[in-house]
Amino acid sequence: MLTILPDMLASLSVVQSALLAALLVGISCGLLGSYVVVRRVALVGDALSHAVFPGVVAGFMWSEDRNIFVIFGCALLAGLLGVMMVRAIEKSTRLKADAALGIVLASFFAIGILWNSTDQQSGVKDFLFGDLAVISALDLSLMGGVTFVVVLSVFALVRPFQVLSFDEGFAVGLGYPVKVLNFIFFGLLTFTVVVALQAVGVVLVSAMLITPAATAYLLSDRMHRMMLYAVGFGCFACVSGGLISSKLSGMPPGPVISLMGAFTFGVVYFVAPQHGVLAKLMRHIQQRKRVERENILKAIYKMLEDDDFTHAGVSLKELAVIRRVTMEEAMKQAEMLVESNEATYEEGKSAIYLTPAGWRRAAEIVRNHRLWELYLTDLANYEADHVHDDAEKIEHILGADAVRRLERDLDFPEFDPHGKPIPSVTRSMESSIGKMEETGYRASK
Numbered sequence: 001m002l003t004i005l006p007d008m009l010a011s012l013s014v015v016q017s018a019l020l021a022a023l024l025v026g027i028s029c030g031l032l033g034s035y036v037v038v039r040r041v042a043l044v045g046d047a048l049s050h051a052v053f054p055g056v057v058a059g060f061m062w063s064e065d066r067n068i069f070v071i072f073g074c075a076l077l078a079g080l081l082g083v084m085m086v087r088a089i090e091k092s093t094r095l096k097a098d099a100a101l102g103i104v105l106a107s108f109f110a111i112g113i114l115w116n117s118t119d120q121q122s123g124v125k126d127f128l129f130g131d132l133a134v135i136s137a138l139d140l141s142l143m144g145g146v147t148f149v150v151v152l153s154v155f156a157l158v159r160p161f162q163v164l165s166f167d168e169g170f171a172v173g174l175g176y177p178v179k180v181l182n183f184i185f186f187g188l189l190t191f192t193v194v195v196a197l198q199a200v201g202v203v204l205v206s207a208m209l210i211t212p213a214a215t216a217y218l219l220s221d222r223m224h225r226m227m228l229y230a231v232g233f234g235c236f237a238c239v240s241g242g243l244i245s246s247k248l249s250g251m252p253p254g255p256v257i258s259l260m261g262a263f264t265f266g267v268v269y270f271v272a273p274q275h276g277v278l279a280k281l282m283r284h285i286q287q288r289k290r291v292e293r294e295n296i297l298k299a300i301y302k303m304l305e306d307d308d309f310t311h312a313g314v315s316l317k318e319l320a321v322i323r324r325v326t327m328e329e330a331m332k333q334a335e336m337l338v339e340s341n342e343a344t345y346e347e348g349k350s351a352i353y354l355t356p357a358g359w360r361r362a363a364e365i366v367r368n369h370r371l372w373e374l375y376l377t378d379l380a381n382y383e384a385d386h387v388h389d390d391a392e393k394i395e396h397i398l399g400a401d402a403v404r405r406l407e408r409d410l411d412f413p414e415f416d417p418h419g420k421p422i423p424s425v426t427r428s429m430e431s432s433i434g435k436m437e438e439t440g441y442r443a444s445k
Contacts, residue, residue: 015246018132020140022242022257024147025199025208026235028192031154033213033234034227035185038165043098044083044186046206047105048193051082053112053202056127061115068138072194079190082108109202127197132242132253135198146195150188154227161185162223199238201254208234211261218265218272237261291396293340296333297362298369298395299323300343300354301423305366313346313353363423364403368395370416370423371406377417378410384417 036045055078059071082104089100135143154161163171164181171178189209196205216229241257248256270277299322303314320330334352337343342358345351354362372391376382382390398406407413415421 022238024143025196026238028147028150029208030231030234033209037213043101045209047101049205050105050109052079057116075194143195204254204258207258215265218275298365301362313351315351368398
């Protein structure tokens with residue numbers, strides 16, 4: 001039974017072996033990379049990938065038959081030593097983690113380059129830039145074993161890892177062995193970096209830890225979904241990059257795989273439904289339109305208020321004057337309210353009347369404005385002539401809960417600092433509807 005798996009791996013073609021290796025790297029890097037991104041320790045992956053290089057060189061020098069277990073074992077020891085040195089520098093000096101990581105990253109990689117330059121070892125270049133074509137059945141066995149351990153460990157410790165990633169202090173309060181969990185996490189991370197070296201290379205393995213997970217981070221706010229997405233993006237980048245590099249003569253797979261990951265990130269960066277650039281741009285445009293529409297409603301309300309609510313509607317000429325725009329612009333603003341069902345035209349389209357929804361929102365905006373002015377003058381000790389601009393900004397973002405809290409804190413006031421009445425949404429809307437019925441206007445359909 002134990003010989004079945006090695007025999008199966010040995011029977012795979014070069015392309016099949018390369019694709020399987022790419023999938024294994026995508027799975028392990030995607031899972032652990034999600035925690036790396038959430039914990040904001042992206043530089044750790046970069047430091048580890050460079051710190052293991054002197055171990056790779058040592059493995060080639062000390063293993064006459066280029067035993068992969070010796071090479072990976074030396075690389076693993078070098079990586080763990082690098083993590084320990086980073087921790088020691090943090091604890092024994094005033095330096096922060098980023099400075100310690102930078103020192104270890106540069107020093108270890110320089111040692112590896114210097115060591116290899118004095119005693120050139122054939123095959124080290126494959127670990128610098130990656131080469132899926134030279135992966136053997138023994139390499140696949142090692143990569144498969146490490147990937148299995150990573151997957152099993154991540155799912156077995158998913159709850160502690162999540163708590164530790166988002167709030168280490170809370171993890172301590174829950175009684176989790178934080179030091180042990182950190183040791184396990186960074187140990188798994190070192191294993192993953194080491195087994196990914198031959199596929200992606202020392203220089204670019206950090207890209208496989210960060211880019212797929214960062215791409216997934218833009219698509220989901222749930223950790224389990226993020227890990228699944230990261231695994232998918234990691235596998236896609238590794239497989240597609242490996243296939244493309246095989247078609248390009250002399251092109252190592254590491255750079256191509258990294259570029260495929262970056263390409264996927266670029267696409268998601270623009271089109272992600274929640275955190276993408278286009279989605280944010282659309283929300284910004286919609287918010288600007290909403291603020292403009294609410295400012296028009298507020299202007300109409302104040303016009304009717306100045307007329308003691310004796311009329312239910314305003315003419316477009318009056319709207320143009322109060323908004324300081326041309327008649328053409330006033331018609332566009334009126335059309336904006338009609339399209340949002342907050343106003344209707346009078347027959348002939350010479351005036352507009354606010355609908356119940358329009359009246360409610362207009363009264364809410366005016367109420368928010370005047371409540372905030374009163375809050376600044378009474379509770380924040382602002383001068384009454386210095387509160388208008390602040391209220392202009394906050395009136396559009398105050399929610400119902402915040403408004404109720406303001407009303408309670410101010411003891412349900414009736415007037416703002418300038419003596420203007422703070423409208424009651426229900427009362428002002430009922431009054432306006434009554435005026436509309438008295439005037440008997442006919443709205444255009």
